[in-house]
Amino acid sequence: MKKNSFLMVFALIAAVLAIGCGGGGEQAAAPAQQADSAPAATPGPAVTGGGTVVGSVRYVNGDPDAAIGMDADPVCASLHPGEVHTEKVVTDDDGNLANVLVYVKSGLEGKSFPVPATAHVLDQMGCQYRPHISGVQVGQKLVIRNSDPTLHNVHARPSANKEFNQGQPFQGMELEHTFDQAEVMVPFKCDVHPWMSSYMAVLDHPFFGVSDEQGGFGIENLPAGSYVLEAWHEEFGTQTAEVTVVDGEPAQVSFDFSPDAVAPAG
Amino acid sequence: MFSDTPFLRGIHRLAVLLAGYVVLLITAGGLVKSLEAGLSVPDWPLSYGMLNPPRWWEIETVRAEHGHRLIAGTVLLLTLWLATWIIRREPRKWVRGIAVAALAAVLAQAALGGITVLFFLPTAISVSHAGLAQLFLCLLVVLAVVTSRRWVSGEGARNPAAPVGRVVPLATTTTVVIYLQILLGAVMRHTGAGLAIPDFPLAFGGLIPPRIDFAIGIHFAHRMGALVVATLIFWTLGRVMRLASQERVAVTPAWLLALMVLVQGTLGGLVVLTGKAVLPNTLHVGGGALLLALSLVLTLMTRRLDWIARQAGTEAETEAAGILSPEQAVS
Numbered sequence: 076m077k078k079n080s081f082l083m084v085f086a087l088i089a090a091v092l093a094i095g096c097g098g099g100g101e102q103a104a105a106p107a108q109q110a111d112s113a114p115a116a117t118p119g120p121a122v123t124g125g126g127t128v129v130g131s132v133r134y135v136n137g138d139p140d141a142a143i144g145m146d147a148d149p150v151c152a153s154l155h156p157g158e159v160h161t162e163k164v165v166t167d168d169d170g171n172l173a174n175v176l177v178y179v180k181s182g183l184e185g186k187s188f189p190v191p192a193t194a195h196v197l198d199q200m201g202c203q204y205r206p207h208i209s210g211v212q213v214g215q216k217l218v219i220r221n222s223d224p225t226l227h228n229v230h231a232r233p234s235a236n237k238e239f240n241q242g243q244p245f246q247g248m249e250l251e252h253t254f255d256q257a258e259v260m261v262p263f264k265c266d267v268h269p270w271m272s273s274y275m276a277v278l279d280h281p282f283f284g285v286s287d288e289q290g291g292f293g294i295e296n297l298p299a300g301s302y303v304l305e306a307w308h309e310e311f312g313t314q315t316a317e318v319t320v321v322d323g324e325p326a327q328v329s330f331d332f333s334p335d336a337v338a339p340a341g
Numbered sequence: 342m343f344s345d346t347p348f349l350r351g352i353h354r355l356a357v358l359l360a361g362y363v364v365l366l367i368t369a370g371g372l373v374k375s376l377e378a379g380l381s382v383p384d385w386p387l388s389y390g391m392l393n394p395p396r397w398w399e400i401e402t403v404r405a406e407h408g409h410r411l412i413a414g415t416v417l418l419l420t421l422w423l424a425t426w427i428i429r430r431e432p433r434k435w436v437r438g439i440a441v442a443a444l445a446a447v448l449a450q451a452a453l454g455g456i457t458v459l460f461f462l463p464t465a466i467s468v469s470h471a472g473l474a475q476l477f478l479c480l481l482v483v484l485a486v487v488t489s490r491r492w493v494s495g496e497g498a499r500n501p502a503a504p505v506g507r508v509v510p511l512a513t514t515t516t517v518v519i520y521l522q523i524l525l526g527a528v529m530r531h532t533g534a535g536l537a538i539p540d541f542p543l544a545f546g547g548l549i550p551p552r553i554d555f556a557i558g559i560h561f562a563h564r565m566g567a568l569v570v571a572t573l574i575f576w577t578l579g580r581v582m583r584l585a586s587q588e589r590v591a592v593t594p595a596w597l598l599a600l601m602v603l604v605q606g607t608l609g610g611l612v613v614l615t616g617k618a619v620l621p622n623t624l625h626v627g628g629g630a631l632l633l634a635l636s637l638v639l640t641l642m643t644r645r646l647d648w649i650a651r652q653a654g655t656e657a658e659t660e661a662a663g664i665l666s667p668e669q670a671v672s
């Protein structure tokens with residue numbers, strides 16, 4: 076009995092020590108893979124000819140983008156001396172709306188397009204995804220990078236493609252993935268940092284763009300023809316517009332997600 | 342009348358300690374769900390490929406999930422130790438059987454925990470993980486109670502005339518209903534129905550919800566279940582005080598049950614009113630486990646006293662008939 080009581084105390088101490096000795100693991104970060112950093116939307120290979128669609132997205136309301144607190148991870152908090160925002164509703168003073176994906180929804184049926192040779196990069200920087208909204212082509216290499224001195228898990232939650240959840244415990248780690256089904260959108264989340272979110276469109280063509288800080292987007296080298304464009308926003312849903320592209324002439328499209336806006340101008 | 346079952350103090354203490362530790366483990370599991378941190382460590386059984394991921398203690402979500410795994414690992418080892426000890430030293434075969442069942446349960450529980458992480462928290466697996474946790478706790482409570490000095494001494498009721506047996510069906514029902522209520526709560530939590538009825542204590546401003554869908558239905562069932570549990574607990578308390586007021590082993594758990602069910606109801610209300618704030622949401626899970634454990638202690642002890650009283654009755658009859666009394670049963 077004496078011996079067993081002693082063992083019991085020993086096991087408890089061992090358990091406490093095991094809990095106390097967190098963070099001892101050392102493991103080399105995966106070698107940084109060379110992947111070209113890409114803007115919000117990685118353009119496909121040059122599809123020559125055709126026309127360009129340019130446009131703008133608006134949202135006039137005045138609600139500021141909500142702030143996020145990153146106290147749940149002190150490293151994340153230390154990376155942001157100022158306020159951080161969700162990036163969900165990003166507008167400038169004139170009511171131009173950023174982070175809207177605009178893509179060709181129909182009109183390209185039966186056509187196929189080469190897969191870009193460059194990788195699309197989704198970075199985790201300052202405990203936020205960069206970019207917040209982006210697009211990638213089916214079969215295109217996607218590189219997911221951890222640029223932060225903290226750990227992240229990359230949790231993609233598609234419906235048509237396969238769900239995955241992978242850990243990136245060290246700064247500089249990268250993982251590669253390709254999607255094999257077109258789908259708008261694939262949500263990404265980090266379960267370590269509940270505020271982290273990103274949406275990625277997977278398309279079987281290169282004709283998409285994401286609105287910038289001034290609400291502007293561009294879709295280049297779209298073959299002449301008639302198309303339905305869809306604008307997708309994570310809070311406001313979708314809008315569609317018809318557009319006819321003529322060789323060598325830029326076509327104009329605008330979307331307006333304002334609460335009192337009328338149907339989008341084609 | 343005294344049994345010849347030895348009182349093994351070390352085993353009893355370890356069983357009590359382990360049961361308490363499992364209440365803590367269940368609460369830690371509740372914290373993982375309250376923080377939605379179940380996938381913050383994406384791999385299993387290692388965490389980020391390591392025994393301890395970097396800075397896990399500093400990051401709220403990882404601390405919850407990895408901490409849950411560390412406590413669980415410790416519980417697994419302690420259960421292995423307890424089971425081995427019981428198998429070696431315990432003379433009662435059925436107690437050894439329960440020890441083996443506890444070991445099997447904790448292994449199955451660990452596997453469910455791993456599966457739910459690797460398959461992105463399917464509701465059925467997460468609910469099973471929550472439900473099996475409580476069964477495992479029950480097995481440990483049984484081990485702790487049946488190895489207690491009072492149990493093995495074979496000592497009967499303080500007042501031999503007290504009809505303690507009449508508490509047994511009520512206490513047993515209470516235990517079963519508490520378990521079912523916990524299962525309802527688990528389904529509610531893991532289907533995201535915790536705020537399906539946004540007000541408390543009323544439901545959409547009335548006594549019953551104006552419309553029922555799955556989420557509202559399961560949420561409302563859990564609220565009604567709480568009323569049933571509270572009624573059963575106070576009924577049990579009344580019966581214990583009336584029929585067995587000298588039995589400390591019945592009175593103490595009965596009073597604790599009554600106190601805890603009030604705390605638990607308050608916590609449940611706070612979960613709704615605070616919009617699922619982490620603290621009440623987590624403590625509510627631990628409270629459920631504690632209620633189940635207390636109710637099981639009461640059930641087992643009243644059953645034991647009743648059994649001893651029946652044995653004594655049989656013995657007296659046998660003696661009256663002039664037949665040699667048989668050896669006292671092992672248990």
Ligand SMILES: [Cu+2]
Nearest residue numbers: 227265267268
């Ligand atoms: Cu993260």
